[in-house]
Amino acid sequence: MNILYTDDTICAIATAQGGAIGTIRVSGKEAISITDKIFTPAGGAPLSERKPYTLTFGHIMSENGEIVDEVLVSLFRGPHSYTGEDSTEISCHGSSYILQQVMQLLVKNGCRAAGPGEFTQRAFLNGKMDLSQAEAVADLIASTSAATHRMAMSQMRGGFSRELSALREKLLHLTSLMELELDFSDHEELEFADRSELSEIASQVETVINGLVHSFSVGNAIKNGIPVAIIGETNAGKSTLLNALLNEERAIVSDIHGTTRDVIEDTMNIDGVMFRFIDTAGIRETSDEIESIGIERSFQKLDQASIVLWVIDSTEAKAQIEALKDKVIPRCEGKKLILVMNKCDVTPDPAVFVSDTEIFFPENVCMETISISAKNRKGIAELQELLVKAAALPEVTQNDVVVSNIRHYEALTHALEAIHRVQDGLEMNLSGDLVSQDLRECLFHLAEIVGGEITNDEVLGNIFRNFCIGK
Numbered sequence: 001m002n003i004l005y006t007d008d009t010i011c012a013i014a015t016a017q018g019g020a021i022g023t024i025r026v027s028g029k030e031a032i033s034i035t036d037k038i039f040t041p042a043g044g045a046p047l048s049e050r051k052p053y054t055l056t057f058g059h060i061m062s063e064n065g066e067i068v069d070e071v072l073v074s075l076f077r078g079p080h081s082y083t084g085e086d087s088t089e090i091s092c093h094g095s096s097y098i099l100q101q102v103m104q105l106l107v108k109n110g111c112r113a114a115g116p117g118e119f120t121q122r123a124f125l126n127g128k129m130d131l132s133q134a135e136a137v138a139d140l141i142a143s144t145s146a147a148t149h150r151m152a153m154s155q156m157r158g159g160f161s162r163e164l165s166a167l168r169e170k171l172l173h174l175t176s177l178m179e180l181e182l183d184f185s186d187h188e189e190l191e192f193a194d195r196s197e198l199s200e201i202a203s204q205v206e207t208v209i210n211g212l213v214h215s216f217s218v219g220n221a222i223k224n225g226i227p228v229a230i231i232g233e234t235n236a237g238k239s240t241l242l243n244a245l246l247n248e249e250r251a252i253v254s255d256i257h258g259t260t261r262d263v264i265e266d267t268m269n270i271d272g273v274m275f276r277f278i279d280t281a282g283i284r285e286t287s288d289e290i291e292s293i294g295i296e297r298s299f300q301k302l303d304q305a306s307i308v309l310w311v312i313d314s315t316e317a318k319a320q321i322e323a324l325k326d327k328v329i330p331r332c333e334g335k336k337l338i339l340v341m342n343k344c345d346v347t348p349d350p351a352v353f354v355s356d357t358e359i360f361f362p363e364n365v366c367m368e369t370i371s372i373s374a375k376n377r378k379g380i381a382e383l384q385e386l387l388v389k390a391a392a393l394p395e396v397t398q399n400d401v402v403v404s405n406i407r408h409y410e411a412l413t414h415a416l417e418a419i420h421r422v423q424d425g426l427e428m429n430l431s432g433d434l435v436s437q438d439l440r441e442c443l444f445h446l447a448e449i450v451g452g453e454i455t456n457d458e459v460l461g462n463i464f465r466n467f468c469i470g471k
């Protein structure tokens with residue numbers, strides 16, 4: 001699909017199968033005239049002579065004069081439509097046979113069947129919304145919880161875009177001050193904005209970008225689930241615990257040490273909070289190359305998680321804690337760590353271990369202990385309660401700007417690096433043209449998010465490919 005090919009008229013079924021009503025959208029220069037060719041109004045003028053934003057009842061007629069369906073057609077004229085072009089929406093009875101017949105008639109009369117996201121792509125290209133808003137449309141359709149819905153709604157309505165445009169204003173102001181300095185730098189008698197004022201503006205910009213970058217951990221947790229790494233020695237019962245938490249035999253369990261070689265992930269909603277559980281390869285000394293790679297991944301997942309379930313076989317608790325504490329605990333700084341004493345069915349009194357072991361917990365490791373039997377599903381409900389408590393995601397409202405899209409996060413991270421260089425440059429009294437270069441880079445990365453003139457076809461293609469057809 002040529003991403004910038006928007007001259008033709010497109011059509012698509014916009015509703016899911018199986019409903020009572022099915023809607024077909026048509027958009028493009030000839031949307032109204034093509035719809036007129038297959039639609040006979042029950043009375044009065046053809047669509048092309050009607051006012052926009054009206055509903056017209058009538059029939060879709062087949063080529064041999066048979067009635068395909070009784071329908072309602074809504075009429076929109078560009079630029080005041082979703083795509084910014086002339087559009088119609090044909091509401092039929094929701095039979096997939098009828099919908100296919102109407103699609104075929106449209107195509108025979110000059111429409112092209114739309115690819116995924118093509119309507120929203122046109123809305124973007126016609127300036128109805130920026131790229132971050134277009135992406136929010138997809139998020140809104142995919143939203144499955146109050147929090148994902150609120151984030152997408154705020155982004156689609158332009159909350160994020162407004163924040164970015166305020167940043168852009170500030171940066172442009174800063175750039176113009178810098179450039180003034182450059183233009184007149186030969187005139188030593190002239191005074192320019194003093195650099196502490198420039199630093200102040202740069203620092204305001206830095207604070208906002210930094211806040212946005214940090215909001216991603218919340219946004220990502222809401223969208224993709226809070227990452228919970230399940231780690232521990234081999235045979236501690238990690239995979240058994242994963243299966244218990246997911247209530248499904250997801251991972252292979254066996255009494256052979258080193259059963260799990262690769263990372264296994266799945267999400268589960270507990271009390272309205274989405275968790276992403278990550279079972280990992282058991283940590284032990286090994287000469288097996290593949291197992292070593294698996295163990296490396298276990299540590300990567302531990303680093304990326306916000307909650308860590310350290311599963312310990314309580315029949316050998318003390319030894320297991322001693323063996324791993326130096327590898328695990330320092331990596332848990334800033335995270336919630338839950339020591340899961342497993343196999344409590346075979347250890348009658350598992351209350352002793354932690355106090356019995358000399359462990360140093362850095363101040364910012366928040367640690368809890370719980371005894372369970374993953375195999376007998378004992379203590380799982382209590383563990384779930386602990387998890388929900390540990391999750392403690394802030395309440396997101398429709399007014400909050402929370403970054404949840406990895407593309408935006410990456411662009412913001414680059415913008416943050418650039419503004420840090422600007423700040424350093426100002427502090428070190430670097431020449432204006434060097435600082436200006438970094439300022440322009442910062443602006444460039446912010447513009448990537450909303451899709452300025454620099455956005456290339458490949459980026460657009462990647463974004464809209466993931467949409468559903470008809471949107």
Ligand SMILES: Nc1nc2c(ncn2[C@@H]2O[C@H](COP(=O)(O)OP(=O)(O)OP(=O)(O)O)[C@@H](O)[C@H]2O)c(=O)[nH]1
Nearest residue numbers: 235236237238239240254258259260282373374375
């Ligand atoms: N008695 C008892 N046995 C358990 C419990 N949980 C797990 N097991 C057993 O412990 C053995 C290892 O379980 P897994 O879940 O495969 O352990 P793992 O930690 O995933 O092991 P690796 O993948 O090798 O790192 C299996 O034989 C399980 O049936 C439990 O609560 N009580």
Ligand SMILES: [Mg+2]
Nearest residue numbers: 238239259260
């Ligand atoms: Mg396992």
